[in-house]
Every structure is written in C-alpha cells, then in structure tokens.
Amino acid sequence: MSNVTLIGIDIGKHTFHLHGQDKSGKEVSRKKCSRQQMMLFLANHPTCTVVMEACAGSHYLARELKAMGHEAKLISPQFVKPFVKSNKNDFVDAQAICEAASRPSMRFVTPKSPDQQILSVSHRIRESLIRDRTKTVNQMHGFLLEFGVSLPTGLAVIKRLASILEQHDLPVRLVALLQRLHDHFSYLNEQIKLLDKELESQLADDDLGSRLLSIPCVGPITASLLAVEMGDGQQYSSSRDFAASVGLVPKQYSTGGRQGLLGISKRGNKNLRYLLVLCARVYMMRLEHQKGPLAEWVRLLSARRHSNVVACALANKLARIAWAIATRHTQYEAGPAAMNA
Structure with missing residues (x-):
C-alpha cells in the first residue's frame, strides 16, 4: 500500500x-x-x-x-x-x-475549525427559527382573514394580538387557538433574541469577526457569518473569487465570441448573500451620512442605475472589502484603500 x-x-x-x-x-x-x-x-x-x-x-x-x-x-x-x-x-x-x-485547476474547500462549525450551526438554527416565526405569523394572518379580520403587515401588530382580538367578536375556540399560536410566536422570538446575543458574544472573541465589524453597515450577524464562510480567505485567489462564491457576480453565457452577461449567479450561501444585500440597502438609506470614495462611488452609480442594481453592486463591493480585511489582517478605512479592495 x-x-x-x-x-x-x-x-x-x-x-x-x-x-x-x-x-x-x-x-x-x-x-x-x-x-x-x-x-x-x-x-x-x-x-x-x-x-x-x-x-x-x-x-x-x-x-x-x-x-x-x-x-x-x-x-x-x-x-x-x-x-x-x-x-x-x-x-x-x-x-x-x-x-x-x-485536476491541476481544481478548487478545494478549506476545512472548518470546530469554532467555525459551531458558529455555522448557530446560524442555521437561527435561520430555521426565523422561518418558523414567519410561518406562524402568516398562519395567524390567514386564520384571522377567514373571519374578516385583516391585520397590517409586520411583527409589531402580532405582539399586541391580545388587544386586537378583544376589539372583534370572534369565536372563543378560535381565540384560544390563536393564543396558542401567539405563545409559540413569543417563544420563537425569544429564542432568536437569545441566539443573537450568543452570536455577538462569540464574535467578540473572534479577531476576524471583530475586524469585519469595521465595515460600514455590517452588523454582528453578517460579520460572524462572513467569518465562518470565508475563514482566512486564502482559498480564494482574489476578492472577485470570493464575491463569485457568494453569487454576487454576473452569470455569464457567452458563445461564438459574443459576451453574454446576465443577472447575478446566486451561487453559494443564500443567507450570506441576502445579508450582504441587506447591508448594502442600509448603506444606501444612510448615504447622506457616508463619506469617502466608497460613498462617492455609490452616489455616482445611483445616478445612472436602478437601486436594485446598485444594491447588488455594493454588496459585491462589501464582499470584496471583507476578503481584503481577512487576507491583509487590517480593518476597514473609509479612504482610497477601501476602493482598492
């Protein structure tokens, strides 16, 4: 052998x-x-x-x-x-x-450490709890609509469901069933909050995660998931490769010498891509308070592109900045270095 x-x-x-x-x-x-x-x-x-x-x-x-x-x-x-x-x-x-x-051109996945896997498990449980909470809220909306009660969207109205039920003449058994759903909603909401606190405490002990928090509009949830998925970033040869692995680059369909670029490829971790786009939208909402070359780039792009295109382009930029922070062991700076990431 x-x-x-x-x-x-x-x-x-x-x-x-x-x-x-x-x-x-x-x-x-x-x-x-x-x-x-x-x-x-x-x-x-x-x-x-x-x-x-x-x-x-x-x-x-x-x-x-x-x-x-x-x-x-x-x-x-x-x-x-x-x-x-x-x-x-x-x-x-x-x-x-x-x-x-x-194959000499084969790309390999870097094995995760136990701490990275624990963080990944926390994120998956959190995603599952959020899906269950959304399903519970939709059920309550649907059951009430069957009896002519239409509630506004959002979680705030569900939190005060008891006072809303008192304003309508609904069957007693329906009210009891809705109260069970509301108790389940409250339990899920509390579990999500506890997981958020645990992720923040774990992130405080992680050097890379703490440095990723320096990126504008990137919070603890996004920073911890970036740290899990990216690791030290050495498995990616460039920042564009990491952005491509998250699915934030155009999908290509070229043939016969003709370049065909479609929408983003949507490969990789769906939740990480969603969080990065969400961070980009928050950055765009607070654009008047942002400074530096990155903010100027977003302003120029917003003047000639749809906001959805700008959000995906900015999410791509945030992914590249995160890779630069991981590989160069630095923090985000709102200066010329940020645009070179």
Whole structure:
C-alpha cells in the first residue's frame, strides 16, 4: 500500500467506500468499511493525500486525518459530478473524487475549525427559527382573514394580538387557538433574541469577526457569518473569487465570441448573500451620512442605475472589502484603500 498516493472517500453515514490510486492515476485498491475500520485503516496507512466531498461530517474527518499526518482535501460536490461515469455507485463516486482532485485547476474547500462549525450551526438554527416565526405569523394572518379580520403587515401588530382580538367578536375556540399560536410566536422570538446575543458574544472573541465589524453597515450577524464562510480567505485567489462564491457576480453565457452577461449567479450561501444585500440597502438609506470614495462611488452609480442594481453592486463591493480585511489582517478605512479592495 506504500505506492498509494491518493485516496478518494465516498462518505456515508455508516459505510465508507475508499478508492486508492498511485501517482500515475492507476487504481491500486478498493475498500468498503465502517467508520471505525476506516479510521483504523488510515491511521496505519502511510501518509498520502485523502480527498472527500465537502458534505456532512467531512470537516470533522479532515481534521482527524490531518492529525494522523495525511493531507486532507475537500471538494465541492458540483465539481465531482462531471467525473462520475455512466453507471453510478459508491466506488465510482470515490473514483470520481480522485479524478477531480487530480485536476491541476481544481478548487478545494478549506476545512472548518470546530469554532467555525459551531458558529455555522448557530446560524442555521437561527435561520430555521426565523422561518418558523414567519410561518406562524402568516398562519395567524390567514386564520384571522377567514373571519374578516385583516391585520397590517409586520411583527409589531402580532405582539399586541391580545388587544386586537378583544376589539372583534370572534369565536372563543378560535381565540384560544390563536393564543396558542401567539405563545409559540413569543417563544420563537425569544429564542432568536437569545441566539443573537450568543452570536455577538462569540464574535467578540473572534479577531476576524471583530475586524469585519469595521465595515460600514455590517452588523454582528453578517460579520460572524462572513467569518465562518470565508475563514482566512486564502482559498480564494482574489476578492472577485470570493464575491463569485457568494453569487454576487454576473452569470455569464457567452458563445461564438459574443459576451453574454446576465443577472447575478446566486451561487453559494443564500443567507450570506441576502445579508450582504441587506447591508448594502442600509448603506444606501444612510448615504447622506457616508463619506469617502466608497460613498462617492455609490452616489455616482445611483445616478445612472436602478437601486436594485446598485444594491447588488455594493454588496459585491462589501464582499470584496471583507476578503481584503481577512487576507491583509487590517480593518476597514473609509479612504482610497477601501476602493482598492
């Protein structure tokens, strides 16, 4: 097994399929094993490069393999799919991972640290709670509308639902059911507030997250999610690459020498893209109070483009500034350096 230089692992919940090949790309071994058997096998295996798809459990495995002395790499599943042969099975998937990793132009995902994963879990739970809260609010609006009561939009009116119900002659059972929904809404709202406080406290101990807060109109939620998704930023060769990974660059459809640029590609983390656009809109709302080249750039762009276009362009700029802060270990400055980011 000493001639094995690259091992591709198709990750499963209980079963793992390993494909080993030598430096010429020839298949040397195939192995199906449980999690315990795989860890024991790799612990006794000579050091080599181990590649997996970036999926559930891959970041933990990458950290464990690095501790064993192996070089662990993660690949986005979308880059592995083109290398899968016609008849798909787990061993073919493992072979495709090796084929993809052998490409010199392949892009890899940086394994996350435990702290980054914890922050990511907090953000996912927060997103889920917000979706549940929105669903609960919509249910209350819909049920009341069935009985001729139309409420204004927003969360403020839901918080004073009890006083609103007293103003209308509604069935007692309906009022009781709506009160249950309101209690559930209050619980979700409180959990979201608690998570926001936890994210702020975790961000205070994170050097990169604290520096990202220096970007105008970027708050703790956006800064912590940027720190999780970007890491040290070294996996991106330029700021444009990071903005492209978030889906904030034009989608290209060019052929025959004709350049075709569409809307933004909307790739990557949807929530991070949404937060960056939201930060951009807040910046535009407070544009008269902003100074520096970035503010002048936004004013000039706003004079000739739609506000939605300006918001996406500014979100792209904020993503690039965040990458520059992460890679150069600096803070945001509202001067010429900000425009060069």
